Amino acid sequence: MTTTTATLLSIACGYLCGSVPFGYLAGRLKGIDIRQHGSGNIGATNAIRVLGKGIGIPVFMLDVFKGWLPVWLAAGWIAHTGTDVEVVTIGKVLTGFAAVLGHMFTFWLGFKGGKGIATTCGVLAGISLAGMIGGWIGFLTFLFAFRYVSLGSLAAAVGVPSAMAIQMYREGRWDFVMLGFGIVVMILAFVRHRSNIQRLIAGTESKAFTKKKPQS
Structure with missing residues (x-):
């Protein structure tokens, strides 16, 4: 197998793995189309909201796994194939990006999907530990400070390339392929969270850790 063939197969595998809509499938097992409930998103956050933590958390783990595996x-x-380390890195980044795109634009659901945060986390576990840690720090800090999952996700998106850049600066070695991946994923996260950003500005975004009031 040539390097080009291996890279193309890896990218295809990345997209196919990323396109598996675990949140949607979990909802179907419960007789629910998750796209018709909550935020209408097929990702782990809406799965937890609609299906409960017992199903939503495994969905999150599977969404992470489908980013890491390819x-x-x-x-x-x-x-x-015996190629250089730099070529392997480029192949991994392209494969990871394909997995994120697969989650966001899955062909199983008419090229509509989730927002890619959990899948990106899985990809980062395979290509950049610093980026993953930066993302988690941003997510948890803003989630617990403001109680908005969407705001935490946006902070995570910013934290990924920021942490990558800090590590590269400290090491004196810039990997623009890796950093480019982080920046592109950050931009995609903001694009996919457009409606959340509008609700945050309007003050109508739902908060996490808030118990629903019992109906009278």
Whole structure:
């Protein structure tokens, strides 16, 4: 297998893995079309909101896994061709990006999908530990400070390339392929959260950790 063939197969695998709509499938198992409830999103946050933590948390873990798996496979496939480490890194980044796009634009659901935060977390676990840590710090800090999952997700999106840049600056070695991935994913996260941003500005976005009032 040539390096080009291995890279193309890895990218295809990334998209196919990322496109598996676990949130939608979990809802169907419960007889619910998750797109018709809550925020209408097929991601883990809406799965937790609509289906409960017992189902939503496994959906989150599966969304993370489908980002990590193709990157891990790509590392083995491309490295097996005997190519340079830099080429392997590029292949992993392209594969990870394909997985994120697969989640956001899954062909199973008419090229509509989730917002890609959990899947990006899985990709980062395979390509950039610093980026993953930066994302989690941003997410948890803003989530617990303001109690908005969407705001935490946007903070995570900013934290990923920021942490990557800090690490590269400290090491004196700039990897613009990796940093470019972080920046593009950040931009996509903001684009996919357009409606959330509008609700945050209007003050109508739902908060986390808020118990629903019992109906009278």
